[in-house]
Amino acid sequence: MRRRTISIAVAGLGATALLASSCGGGSDPEGVFSVGISEPQFMLPSACNETGCAEVLDALYLGLIVYNPDTNAPELSSLAQSVESLDNITWTIVINEGHTFHDGTPVTSDTFINSWNYAAYGPNVQNNGYFFGPDGIYVKGYDDVSPAPRDDGTVPEPNATEMSGLAKVSDTEFTVTLEKPFSQFKTVLGYTAFFPMPDAAFNSDGSLVDEFEEAPIGNGPYMMDGVWDHNVQIRTVAYPEFAGDQPKNNGVRFKIYQSLDARWADLQSNELDVTDALPPSALNSATQILGDRYINQPSSSFQFLGFPTTDPDYEDVKVRRAISQAINRLEITDTIFSGTRVPSTAFVSPVVSGYREDTCGDSCEYDPEAAKKLWNEADPKPDTITITYNNDGGHKAWVDAACNQIAATLDVPCNGVPKPSFSSLLDDLDATRTNPDVSFGPFRLGWVMDYPSMQNFLSPLYSTTGSSNFYGYSNEQFDTLLSEGNSASDDESAIANYQAAEDILSGDFPVIPLWDANTTGGHSTNVTSVTIDAFDRIDKANVEVIG
Amino acid sequence: MGRYIARRLLQLIPVFFGATFLIYGLVFLIPGDPVQRLFGERQPDPAQAARIAEEYNLDDPFIVQYLKYIGGIFTGDFGTTFSGRDVADILLERWPVTLQLALTAIVIEIIFGIGLGLIAGIKRGSIADRLILIATLVVVSIPVFVLGIVVQYVFGIKLGWFPATGITDGWPTSYILPATVIAALSLAYVARLTRTSLVENLRSDYVRTAVAKGLPRRRVIGVHAFRNSLIPVVTFIGADFGFLLAGAVVTEGIFNIPGIGNALFTAVQLGEAPTVVGITTFLVVLILLVNLLVDVLYGVLDPRIRYD
Numbered sequence: 001m002r003r004r005t006i007s008i009a010v011a012g013l014g015a016t017a018l019l020a021s022s023c024g025g026g027s028d029p030e031g032v033f034s035v036g037i038s039e040p041q042f043m044l045p046s047a048c049n050e051t052g053c054a055e056v057l058d059a060l061y062l063g064l065i066v067y068n069p070d071t072n073a074p075e076l077s078s079l080a081q082s083v084e085s086l087d088n089i090t091w092t093i094v095i096n097e098g099h100t101f102h103d104g105t106p107v108t109s110d111t112f113i114n115s116w117n118y119a120a121y122g123p124n125v126q127n128n129g130y131f132f133g134p135d136g137i138y139v140k141g142y143d144d145v146s147p148a149p150r151d152d153g154t155v156p157e158p159n160a161t162e163m164s165g166l167a168k169v170s171d172t173e174f175t176v177t178l179e180k181p182f183s184q185f186k187t188v189l190g191y192t193a194f195f196p197m198p199d200a201a202f203n204s205d206g207s208l209v210d211e212f213e214e215a216p217i218g219n220g221p222y223m224m225d226g227v228w229d230h231n232v233q234i235r236t237v238a239y240p241e242f243a244g245d246q247p248k249n250n251g252v253r254f255k256i257y258q259s260l261d262a263r264w265a266d267l268q269s270n271e272l273d274v275t276d277a278l279p280p281s282a283l284n285s286a287t288q289i290l291g292d293r294y295i296n297q298p299s300s301s302f303q304f305l306g307f308p309t310t311d312p313d314y315e316d317v318k319v320r321r322a323i324s325q326a327i328n329r330l331e332i333t334d335t336i337f338s339g340t341r342v343p344s345t346a347f348v349s350p351v352v353s354g355y356r357e358d359t360c361g362d363s364c365e366y367d368p369e370a371a372k373k374l375w376n377e378a379d380p381k382p383d384t385i386t387i388t389y390n391n392d393g394g395h396k397a398w399v400d401a402a403c404n405q406i407a408a409t410l411d412v413p414c415n416g417v418p419k420p421s422f423s424s425l426l427d428d429l430d431a432t433r434t435n436p437d438v439s440f441g442p443f444r445l446g447w448v449m450d451y452p453s454m455q456n457f458l459s460p461l462y463s464t465t466g467s468s469n470f471y472g473y474s475n476e477q478f479d480t481l482l483s484e485g486n487s488a489s490d491d492e493s494a495i496a497n498y499q500a501a502e503d504i505l506s507g508d509f510p511v512i513p514l515w516d517a518n519t520t521g522g523h524s525t526n527v528t529s530v531t532i533d534a535f536d537r538i539d540k541a542n543v544e545v546i547g
Numbered sequence: 548m549g550r551y552i553a554r555r556l557l558q559l560i561p562v563f564f565g566a567t568f569l570i571y572g573l574v575f576l577i578p579g580d581p582v583q584r585l586f587g588e589r590q591p592d593p594a595q596a597a598r599i600a601e602e603y604n605l606d607d608p609f610i611v612q613y614l615k616y617i618g619g620i621f622t623g624d625f626g627t628t629f630s631g632r633d634v635a636d637i638l639l640e641r642w643p644v645t646l647q648l649a650l651t652a653i654v655i656e657i658i659f660g661i662g663l664g665l666i667a668g669i670k671r672g673s674i675a676d677r678l679i680l681i682a683t684l685v686v687v688s689i690p691v692f693v694l695g696i697v698v699q700y701v702f703g704i705k706l707g708w709f710p711a712t713g714i715t716d717g718w719p720t721s722y723i724l725p726a727t728v729i730a731a732l733s734l735a736y737v738a739r740l741t742r743t744s745l746v747e748n749l750r751s752d753y754v755r756t757a758v759a760k761g762l763p764r765r766r767v768i769g770v771h772a773f774r775n776s777l778i779p780v781v782t783f784i785g786a787d788f789g790f791l792l793a794g795a796v797v798t799e800g801i802f803n804i805p806g807i808g809n810a811l812f813t814a815v816q817l818g819e820a821p822t823v824v825g826i827t828t829f830l831v832v833l834i835l836l837v838n839l840l841v842d843v844l845y846g847v848l849d850p851r852i853r854y855d
Contacts, residue, residue: 039813041630049586122594125602130592149597153606213631230640231805232715255713258812262803265711269704392816421816422588423579446588460589467590 031250032237033273033527033545035538036263039231039256043213045195046119046126051536055276056254057192058537059236060102060218062244064093065190072351072452072534074186078244079107079219081172083189088181088487094173098243101198102223109174113166115197118206122146122158128193131450132163135460135467137188138179140165161206181487183494187453195219221247221541231256247541248529267522274543276521276536280394283338283520290522296340300349300449300534301517302457303341305387305442306471307510308429313439317509318378321363323385323442324512325371326409327402329364333515336398340520344513347505348457349449351534354495359502360513368409375410384413388443390425391418395444426470433472442512445470452534454498458482462505473510548846555839559832566831567824568613574820575609581818585629603629616821626821628814634821637810638829645799645806647718649791651726652733653784656791660734661780664741668776669768671746679742683735691794695728695801712803725802729794733787740783744776777848785841789834 028034040053048057064080067073076083081094099107118124120132120142133142141164147156165177178185188194196219201212215227221244222236229235237251255272257263260279266272268289276295278286287294305323307314314320329343342350346359362370375381387403389395399416407414419425425443432440447468449456460467463482464474478501485497505511523530526547531539582596582605591599600606604615619626625634663683667676686694702724703711714721748754749772757767796808807826814822845852 122598125595125598127591127595129595133592135592146594149593153597153600155594155597155601231809232713256805257712257803258805258809259800259803262712262801265699265704266713266803269707269711271711271713420577421579421584423581423583425579426583427579467592468588470590 028253028273029250031545032253033249033543034253034255034271035540036257036266036272036275036277037234037254039258040228040234042127043216043228044126044208045192045197046115046124046128048192049127051276052256054192054535055537056234056236057195057216057218058220059222059252059254059540060216060220060224061192061195062099062218062220063190063192063195064095065186065194067190067452067533067535069531069533069539071353073353074190074452083186085185088183088185088489089178091176091178091185092169092173093176096243097172099219100241100243101200101219102217102239103198103200104241105198105200106171107196107219108171109168110171111196111198113162113168113174114199114202116166116194117145117162118197118202118208119193120145120163121161121206122155124208128191131188131191131193134179136193137176137182137185139163140177140179142179183486183488183491184451184453184455188451191451221245222252225251231258245541247543249540249543249545252540267524270524270526270547273524273527273545274521274530274538275523276519276532276538278520278522283340286520286522293522293525295521295523295530295532296518297532298342298349298351298534299517299519299536300351300452301446302344302349302448303444303446303514303517304344305512305514306445307442308432308440309472309474309510310433311439311441313380313382314441316378316380318374319381320509320512322371322375322378322410323406324363324509325365325367325374326406327512327514328366328405329515330366331405332398332401336401337515337517340518341515342518344515347462347502347511347513348454349516352449352452352454352457353491354454354498356499356502359506361506363506363509364513371409372411375412382412382439382441384415385410386415386417386439386441388417388419388425388428388441390420390422390444392421399444429470443470445511446517449535454495454502455482455485458498458501462501462510471510473508475504475508478504478508548843552839552843555842559835562831562835563828564617566828567617570824570827571613571616571820572609574815574818574823575612577815577818579818581605584817599629603627612820616824625825628819628822629817634825637822638825641805641807641810641826642829644714644804645792645795645808648722648726648729648795648799648804648806649788651719651722652730652791652795653788655726655730656734656737656784656787659730660737661741661777663734663738664780665745665773667738667742668745668749671742676742679738683738686731686735689731691728691732692797692801694731695725695798698724698728699801714804721804725795725798725804728801729791729798732794733784733791736783736787737780740780741776744779745772748772748776774848778845781841781844781848785837785844788837789830792830792833 037055038052040056041050042048043053045057045061048054062077062079064077064083065074066077068075079095079099081096083093085091119126120129122145129146130136132139144160145158145163147158149155167175169175198217200217201209203209215224221239221242223239225235225237233256234254238247260277263272263275264279264282267275307320333341333343345357345364348355385406387399389399403414403416429440432438447461459482461469462473463479481497481501485494488494488497519532519536521532527543527545529542529544582591582599604612616626627633663679667679670676699711702708709724710716710721754767754772757771795806799806799808811826
């Protein structure tokens with residue numbers, strides 16, 4: 001009897017094993033290397049807004065603009081012949097002939113127009129649709145295809161399916177007319193949202209073809225090899241007909257990981273070739289284990305503390321400055337983050353052009369005496385300081401450290417308040433807005449750019465309608481300078497305006513800049529020439545496979 | 548027997564509704580706006596947020612959401628994830644992986660657990676017995692995640708005998724390390740349980756009778772003592788199945804196994820009720836079925852046990 005029970009169990013296992021064996025082996029074919037990513041949410045340029053899908057789409061697609069690896073300045077890709085405008089309102093885009101999608105169809109102005117209209121059309125519920133609206137390039141006619149919600153929260157039906165601002169001139173030329181001048185247009189175009197999608201992606205009624213995301217057809221240097229094996233891997237091979245420079249390798253296998261720890265384990269055993277992120281637990285030992293295969297370089301991630309402007313306890317700028325000067329940033333970045341973060345001295349990230357050091361001035365420097373003096377002068381001020389953070393992002397250690405420094409310097413109780421998630425933090429913040437008696441105090445925030453421009457920090461973080469201005473900061477003069485920068489005729493005067501706007505921030509001091517996070521990663525002994533850009537994207541085409 | 552099983556199966560119906568209702572309710576109670584959770588630390592475009600809320604009935608009151616969900620299930624629609632995939636697909640993709648892992652673990656647990664228990668029980672007081680007792684004590688004292696990380700480091704990274712993560716090498720290569728980690732704790736219990744139970748039965752009257760009437764030792768131990776000793780062990784393994792699946796959640800994370808663990812974790816974080824309910828309800832039903840199987844097995848192992 002016992003024997004029979006066991007043999008049944010073994011037979012069951014055998015059957016499931018047969019099912020699993022169709023997954024195929026784990027080793028890479030000649031010239032193919034692996035890149036660690038998290039499971040993508042969407043595999044569509046119009047919907048992808050996280051790093052996992054961005055890495056894959058960057059391999060499968062080619063946009064009009066690429067960024068200079070050293071300066072992050074926008075440059076024309078091999079797909080674009082010119083992107084020009086006289087008034088920053090009407091932009092003429094000419095594409096090079098010869099570029100094809102992986103199904104052989106040519107990349108034309110129609111494919112761009114259709115893809116962009118699909119992304120912007122409200123009922124398609126595409127996450128990147130807003131890039132064509134007021135928070136992005138603001139194409140003429142956007143409000144017709146994606147009307148803003150009514151006051152009761154419902155959304156009106158759109159009265160057009162296509163943006164009137166997109167007009168075809170010929171198969172290789174089209175114009176984009178904007179609602180208002182936008183000097184950063186070219187810079188924004190490098191974002192995932194602006195990749196062209198082939199006709200094969202859409203049904204005749206304009207909806208997306210079912211299962212297109214399972215095996216996207218792009219126009220980039222790599223094409224899909226099979227379908228997306230969810231939570232396991234995405235295989236790509238070099239696209240032989242690619243009209244740009246051929247990659248120096250035969251393909252990329254994107255290995256999907258649930259945790260950074262698992263990536264780290266695979267990197268150490270040479271099972272994974274490149275990763276653009278390491279778990280906090282590995283930071284201490286990574287330099288030693290990886291040697292010159294360790295990557296630690298600036299990224300655009302900017303971390304800071306925000307204050308709800310509705311809280312009277314923090315209304316006095318001296319309170320905010322005192323707290324800022326009480327924090328020893330260098331000590332925290334060195335001990336807690338093992339040098340993978342750099343103390344911030346400005347309100348934007350150092351990777352964008354127009355960045356200046358020390359715009360924050362003395363306020364971002366650790367100076368216990370000055371801090372104590374400011375604190376004593378300040379009125380009103382809080383009896384206790386709480387720093388609120390989301391508990392799901394590994395923030396506890398530094399918040400507690402900062403609190404200890406603040407408490408020791410200012411002689412005021414300080415403690416960290418964890419919230420289960422960032423969205424619950426925002427819920428509680430909203431609740432205090434309607435109840436001014438409750439003090440919420442500073443809370444942690446971070447920002448990673450979508451495109452390398454000062455504007456992509458200043459506008460979402462500090463403008464009155466900014467998409468990540470959770471603290472309610474509003475300064476008319478700042479908003480005016482920002483929109484002047486947006487409509488400036490050339491980059492230089494745009495940056496001058498943005499810098500003037502940033503100077504206002506140093507005076508108002510609405511947030512406490514803390515540090516800029518680095519990208520930490522590494523590669524195996526199988527590959528060389530690995531570089532990572534400021535978007536945490538690996539330069540896949542230039543990786544050489546030696547193992 | 549047939550009526551007994553039918554009655555037990557009928558009990559699944561109220562359990563199904565109770566479990567789905569409770570779990571859906573719990574997901575509903577997770578603090579924070581679900582649309583905001585999707586966008587992490589950025590604020591979604593208001594029009595986009597309103598459209599997502601409408602598409603997933605997020606603005607409806609709880610009971611309406613729940614009824615819409617249950618209504619969908621009866622038409623074969625298990626709901627969709629926030630990235631637009633059918634939850635049914637997710638279940639079909641994830642459950643086989645976790646089940647393979649759990650079954651592999653159970654087989655390891657049965658073979659080594661009972662085997663070691665048998666050796667220790669028969670040779671009570673010997674060096675082998677002492678070693679097995681000490682070894683199982685050590686295993687019982689180590690938390691699963693510590694064991695997981697150590698085993699991964701030694702056999703996956705340093706020695707390279709097995710893949711450190713993933714399932715791309717297929718069964719059994721990819722599953723042996725994680726299954727061993729999951730099985731380790733229960734294996735120790737099973738070994739100790741088998742040993743104690745066997746030692747006790749070897750002293751009982753019917754075994755003495757069997758020895759007295761001249762049966763060979765193999766038969767005395769194999770048929771008379773061992774089979775009876777299995778009853779508490781089978782009870783334990785049955786009850787342990789749920790624990791194995793729960794342990795699989797931690798171990799899946801360490802070894803990057805795309806089973807239910809990670810799916811559940813991300814779905815809870817996002818407040819993706821259909822996914823959470825789909826996975827957990829299946830888990831509940833599975834545990835009930837395994838318990839039924841265990842109850843039926845009692846009758847097979849010990850003919851004195853009857854059902855009515």
